[in-house]
Amino acid sequence: MTLSHLSSIISFFLFTASISGQKLYTPTLSLQREGVLRDPERAVSASIAxxxxTFFFNQTLDHFNYRPESYTTFQQRYLIDSRHWGGANSSAPIFVYLGAESPIDGSPTVIGFLRDNAAQFQALLVYIEHRYYGESIPLGMSFEEALHETNIRGYFSSAQALADYAAIIIHVKQNLKARDSPVIVVGGSYGGKLASWFRLKYPHLTVGALASSAPILYFDDITPQDAYYSVVTKDFKEASETCYQTIGDSWSEIDRVAQEPNGTSNLSEMFKTCKPLESGDELKNYLMSLYAYAAQYDDPPRYPVTVICNGIDGANTTENGILGKIFAGVVAYKGNSACYVNPPTNVSQTDLGWGWQVQYTLDHI
Incomplete structure (x- = not known):
């Protein structure tokens, strides 16, 4: 979907709000990586410091219960860019980015869509950090401590996050006396789920939601559990039938080699792993993640899926057969490196928290 198409959607949301005949009274009473492409005709300076x-809101720990600890508060971070805002008197819109499973720090630079359209719509931009990430962790705990403490971890849910966003949006509009400024919430992936759910749960606070790449139907008994990897498989098959077939044959070949004497050592040597493999499954998990990431972010002009398949199809290898071709695909994608597979990594908050996010997201169904 192009920026011009998305801009027309925003215009529709705002037009609908303006002709509804009802003022937007506020009653009393959450997808990132580098190298995201920007529309050069709309893009603004990347120097945005x-x-x-930066603001901090005194957020309620538990929005839904009435136990004594429910009234505990914590500082939740949000960012505001008012450079292009037309002001409350003109009922200029407010675009609210709902933070997802990472700190909010990089969102203004990576999520270019809001900034690219702010001037056109004279919009106020608000970015809200999801509870338990970045600087929005309850009770002064570290992220690890909050996840380890069972009672505190229970508040790490999508429903609580949505209520957080509602409270901050109300707070911002009250502070700016912007009662009649329509709000559009925006999110991507899990954040897109939050945006769509926010529109459903808090329709009095927002006139629309842009839910980019939001797997809103990806739940048991709605979408098959293998649907994601079916799409990944389709991407590779469309790129190259022989590449697709080689990858398909490689899984049983990895199992076969791993079961041989010194099998995992041989696999470690074939794939130049950064540390010895403990099992064939470890290698398979790495490759599945690599293929999935390449398919999910199959950006032009590089097109990572094609890069991997060109490496696999173009491999001139006889010694290691199928697995030699698979390794050639890894090298084509990753480039020359001292080692591949299981490299040392810094575990991020996203890495630690996403498993719990997936589990507690189900509370909203």
Whole structure:
């Protein structure tokens, strides 16, 4: 979907709000990586450190229960860019980015869509950090401590996050006396789920939601559990039938080699692993993640899926057969490196928290 198409959607949301005949009274009473492409005709300066103000909201720990600890509060971070805002008197819109499974720090630069459209719509931009990430962790705990403490971990849910966003949106509009400024919430992937759910659960607070790449139907008994990897498989098959077939044959070949004497050592040597493999499954998990990431972010002009398949199809290898071709695909994608597979990594909050996010997301169904 192009930026011009998305802009027309925003225009529709705002037009609908303006002709509804009802003022937007506020009653009393959450997808990132580098190298995201930007529309050069709309893109603004990437130097944005001075464009945003950082605020902290005194957020309620538990929005839904009435136990004594429910009234505990914590500081939740949000960012505001008001450079292009037309102001409350003009009922200029407010675009709210709902933070997902990572700290909010990089969102203003990576999520270019809001900034690229702010001037056209004279919009206020608000980015809200999801509870338990970045600087929005309850009770002064570290992220690890909050996840380890069972009672505190229970508040790490999508429903609580949505209520957080509602409270901050109300707070911002009250502070700016922007009662009549329509709000559009925006999110991607899990954040897109949050945006769509927010529109359903809090329709009095937002006139629309942009839910980019949001797997809103990806739940048991709605979408098959293998649907994601079916799409990944389709991407590779469309790129190259022989590449697709080689990858398909490689799984049983990895199992076969792993079961041989010194099998995992041989696999470690074939794939130049950064540390010895403990099992064939470890290698298979790495490859599945690599293929999935390449398919999910199959960006032009590089097109990672094609890069991997060109490496596999173009491999001139006889010694290691199918697995030699698979390794050639890894090298084509990763480039020359001292080692591949299981490299040392810094575990991020996303890595630690996503498993719990997936589990607690189900509370909203």
């Amino acid at each position: 001075d464009d945003f103000e």
